[in-house]
């Protein structure tokens with residue numbers, strides 16, 4: 126087989142190997158990504174609970190202000206009661222007093238109810254914060270593991286890169302740049318074998334002339350249909 130084609134097949138195989146490293150790194154990081162996603166979700170749950178808790182606190186504050194106003198009102202009524210002269214005025218103030226007391230009872234009940242609600246939200250937030258803590262611990266453990274794997278993959282990657290570099294230096298630079306152009310669109314199917322006289326990239330039939338060129342010629346032959354570089358499978362095997 127012609128020397129240039131042989132080198133190109135080797136380069137194409139090294140490129141395939143180089144491309145396989147990134148998915149391996151991603152695979153190693155997958156577990157970590159899941160944990161990061163979970164962390165984000167828990168954090169947004171905490172945020173929304175904190176929003177609810179804040180609203181409850183505001184409602185408690187409003188009720189407390191109301192209570193304060195009501196007790197001032199009761200004091201005023203008590204002062205007025207001392208000064209009144211008629212039975213009619215007395216009745217009216219008594220009614221006002223009763224109403225204020227009712228409102229105080231209601232506000233106190235409301236504050237108690239809101240406090241119970243607030244506590245339950247705070248408990249829920251604490252549970253979620255604990256979850257975050259555990260998630261972070263898991264993340265740390267996995268990060269260490271991932272780091273080890275990534276380093277291993279990177280070392281292999283470096284080795285393959287240097288193999289490619291050594292080979293590229295020895296090759297005809299025109300052929301290499303021709304191959305790189307095809308690789309831009311054909312990626313890992315830039316150099317393909319012919320099987321049953323069909324291109325291994327686009328699967329179209331190769332005519333007899335091109336087919337015999339691939340088998341006999343010392344030139345780099347491309348598929349007339351798709352432009353990928355062709356080689357004869359049987360010959361390399």
Ligand SMILES: [Zn+2]
Pocket residue numbers: 324325326327328329348349350351352353
């Ligand atoms: Zn083709």
